[in-house]
Amino acid sequence: xxxxxxxxxxxxxxxxxxxxxxxxxxxxxxxxxxxxxxxxxxxxxxxxxxxxxxxxxxxxxxxxxxxxxxxxxxxxxxxxxxxxxxxxxxxxxxxxxxxxxxxxxxxxxxxxxxxxxxxxxxxxxxxxxxxxxxxxxxxxxxxxxxxxxxxxxxxxxxxxxxxxxxxxxxxxxxxxxxxxxxxxxxxxxxxxxxxxxxxxxxxxxxxxxxxxxxxxxxxxxxxxxxxxxxxxxxxxxxxxxxxxxxxxxxxxxxxxxxxxxxx
Numbered sequence: 001x002x003x004x005x006x007x008x009x010x011x012x013x014x015x016x017x018x019x020x021x022x023x024x025x026x027x028x029x030x031x032x033x034x035x036x037x038x039x040x041x042x043x044x045x046x047x048x049x050x051x052x053x054x055x056x057x058x059x060x061x062x063x064x065x066x067x068x069x070x071x072x073x074x075x076x077x078x079x080x081x082x083x084x085x086x087x088x089x090x091x092x093x094x095x096x097x098x099x100x101x102x103x104x105x106x107x108x109x110x111x112x113x114x115x116x117x118x119x120x121x122x123x124x125x126x127x128x129x130x131x132x133x134x135x136x137x138x139x140x141x142x143x144x145x146x147x148x149x150x151x152x153x154x155x156x157x158x159x160x161x162x163x164x165x166x167x168x169x170x171x172x173x174x175x176x177x178x179x180x181x182x183x184x185x186x187x188x189x190x191x192x193x194x195x196x197x198x199x200x201x202x203x204x205x206x207x208x209x210x211x212x213x214x215x216x217x218x219x220x221x222x223x224x225x226x227x228x229x230x231x232x233x234x235x236x237x238x239x240x241x242x243x244x245x246x247x248x249x250x251x252x253x254x255x256x257x258x259x260x261x262x263x
Contacts, residue, residue, distance in 0.1 A: 051141025066141035068111040109173025121203030136200035147247040202256030224251040
């Protein structure tokens with residue numbers, strides 16, 4: 001009788017260990033059996049960057065690639081391009097300065113730009129300065145530059161070269177915005193002054209010059225941003241606001257830790 005009880009006990013123990021082992025295997029293999037596309041999903045908010053050539057995630061960073069081909073008219077397209085349009089500021093046409101337009105000698109040229117930004121941005125312990133070059137990307141795939149002209153000079157020396165979309169190309173033909181992307185906020189179908197306008201390299205979003213209730217942003221910090229809920233981020237997030245005065249897009253550096261950009 002004793003041997004029979006021992007045998008029953010050992011049988012039950014063996015079955016239990018087998019079940020536990022199988023359960024562990026199932027748990028450990030769950031992520032391995034998921035398709036890559038499900039392991040590293042790109043949050044839906046990034047689908048608003050309609051001008052990107054690709055957007056992917058490795059679970060830590062969002063990688064955004066763009067050829068920097070604006071989808072709007074400009075005096076900087078070659079004159080055989082369907083989007084070429086001469087620009088002569090007038091009382092009825094947009095002009096950032098209101099003065100005469102002086103066209104730079106550069107034309108818009110296709111680029112190969114890759115931005116790698118944090119998937120989960122966070123405030124940085126040390127706030128680094130924005131670079132003289134690409135510091136973010138607009139929804140149409142056009143890069144954002146900071147509030148300075150070449151050499152760190154005041155931007156006011158370049159504004160008369162901004163086209164009808166308030167952008168211009170640098171010497172290499174890289175078209176970019178230093179200020180409000182006028183086409184996105186005013187011209188494009190469904191344009192709004194308060195919507196999402198892109199992201200900076202630190203992963204934090206950039207919003208237009210208005211709040212969602214059409215009021216002016218208040219309480220912006222030295223980095224030109226603040227925290228509250230938006231329709232894209234109902235739980236709240238730090239975000240930058242574009243304004244029509246310096247520093248235009250952001251202030252004394254990045255609020256978060258920037259990723260990288262290659263071109």
